[in-house]
Amino acid sequence: MKKRISLIMISLLMGLLGFAGGISAQTVTYDPSLAHKDGAMAYEHMNYLAYEIGPRIAATENxxxxxxxIKGQFERMGLKTEVQPFQYTRRGTTYSSSNVIAYKPGKSSKQVIVGAHYDSVSVGRGVDDNASGVGVMLEVAEVLKKINTPYSIVFIAFGAEEVGLQGSNYYAKNMTQAKIANTVGMINLDSLAVGDNMYVYGSAGEAGFIRDQALEIAKKKKLNVGTNPGLNPAYPEGTTGDWSDHAPFKRLGIPYGYLEATNWEIGDLDGYTQTVKHGGVWHTPNDTLEFIEREYPGRIHEHLSTFSTLLTDLLKFMNKTSTSK
Structure with missing residues (x-):
């Protein structure tokens, strides 16, 4: 309760100060101890995005x-950060959005991209889709900021995903051939909080090394994470569809990994029906903390903790020696 009150006070102060010059804001700070409990920092970021800001419709002030x-959080961690603005056109109207990019050097100059979209639809609060993914990404960036990871890491918060993967498409389109060749893989985080089961997907064949290594980590750490069982022949075992921010990188030939919580064993067996009890929660008025915590007590904390642990270890120990581009 004290933490919640402090966030409200920070939000009120920001409102009194105004977003000077438009949308710039003071950086929100958190107790560093939160980073030592898997999922705790992710929850605070998720809560801030969903409640202190609210629905984050593409190309809006929110x-x-x-x-x-997000930019302020990456900068607070000491990561080199930039905002990549872009425009997109829908039904004859041009809109503006942006990606937030932070760079963490590693032992190798070869890089892994970790991405999560920060926009949401207009209904609900966008807790699951996708404040949860951004929360885990920010927590893992905090945990790893001083760890010498095998590869350099590019953390990207994508804008305007809900209107056609605009942010990830823009970033991928503007990658040079040298940068593509230098990218070991892309890990996408989308809708982690509410689905019945936790999954990791990946590219087909040998390019699926990210998924395979994640599953090995999950097995060793006894994390309750599996993969798409392949009940629907349109989506072979271990893979998923091209409906999230991994897709533009997949088209470039970059191996992908994808963390998600849903249920591949119900509905049309396509991963879209998230829960047995309430069907889909994303893109509905139920995508709120109140609904999820009431209907699925403890699930958010379990999921954020599990995915944070898995992603942290994956980035700490990733090894691509068995795969070549």
């Missing part, structure tokens, strides 16, 4: 507030 919040 999306820009979220952009500045």
């Amino acid at each position: 999306e820009r507030k979220a952009e500045q919040y």
Whole structure:
């Protein structure tokens, strides 16, 4: 309760100060001890995005507030950070959005991209889709900021995913051939909080090394994470569809990994029906903390903790020696 009150006070102070010059804001700080309990920092980020900012519809002021919040968090960690603005056109109207990019050097100059979209739809609060993914990404960036990881890491918060993967498409389109060749893989985080089961997917064949290594980590650490069982022939075992921010990188030939919580064993067996009890929660008024915590007590904390642990270890120990581009 004290933490919640402090966040409200920070939010009120920001409101009194105003977003000077438009949408710039003071950096929100957190107790460093939160980073030592898997999922705790992720929860605070998720809560801030969903409740202190609210729905983050693409190309709106709230999306820009979220952009500045994420930028401030990466900068607070000491990571080299930039905002990549872009425009997109829908039904004859041009809109503006942006990606927030932070760079963490590693032992190798070869890089892994870790991405999560920060926009949401207009209904609900976008807790699951996708404040949860951004929360885990920010927590893992905090945990790893001083760890010498095998590869350099590019953390990207993508804008305007809900209107056609605009942010990830823009970033991928502007990668040079040298940068593509230098990218070991891309890990996408989308909708982690509410689905019945936790999954990791990956590219087909040998390019699926990210998924395979994640599953090995899950087995060793006894994390309750599996993969798509392949009940639907349209989506072979271990893979998923091209409906999230991994897809533009997959088209470039970059191996992908993808963390998600849903249920591949119900509905049309396509991973879209998240829960037995309530069906889909994403893109509905039920995508709120109140609903999820009431209907699925403890699930959010379990999921954020599990995915944070898995992603942290994956980035700490990733090894691509068995695969070549």
